[in-house]
Amino acid sequence: MNIRILFLLLTAVFLSACSNQIETNMSEELPDFEFTTQDENTLALDDLKGDWWISYFSYTHCTTVCPRTTANMVSIQESLKEEGVTPQIVSFSIDPELDTPEILRDYARDYGADLDTMTFLTGYDFEEIRKLSVNTFKAVLEKGALGQRSHSFFFYLINPDGEIVKQYNGMSATDNDLLVEDVKTILGK
Secondary structure (H helix, E strand, C coil), X not given: CCHXXXXXXXXXXXXXXXXXXXXXXXXXXXXXXXXXXXXXCEEEHHHHCCCCEEEEEECCCXXXXXXXXXXXXXXXXXXXXXXXXXXXXEXXXXXXXXXXXXXXXXXXXXHCCCCCCEEEEECCCHHHHHHHHHHHCXXXXXXXXXXXXXXXXXXXXXXXXXXXEEEEECCCHHHHHHXXXXXXXXXXX
């Protein structure tokens, strides 16, 4: 093989390995929104545009999935912070009638979430968040018995244009590690 061709092939392989591209599995545009944070401020999609960010769905009195996914998300937040990476993380409450800003602040504190980069949202009705979950995030969300909710346990990576580009199993240590690696890759760390 010609030495020049070999050199070009090796250079192409090296440059592709240094890319800040990740494998994606979704492509969904987020609709505009403006909701209330745990600090009683507003957070809109426009506030998040221009940066990569992570999201998931939870609610404070969940007894099944949410304790684990919230703990996992806080662990992801801590891992990223150790790497010098601090994307915004947004938790959408799926029980906005009960999850007031005060309750969300207490919940965040109980899990050790760093509210400098993690926001818990409320300030909408159940049908609005259900439509967002089902139509945009492609995730089930239904009211269940005894005040519980049937909902996804996925984490989502959103690009600077407000497009969901990847879904991760929030209950999987492997997927949680992949999320950390993907964020480091796209942010060049």
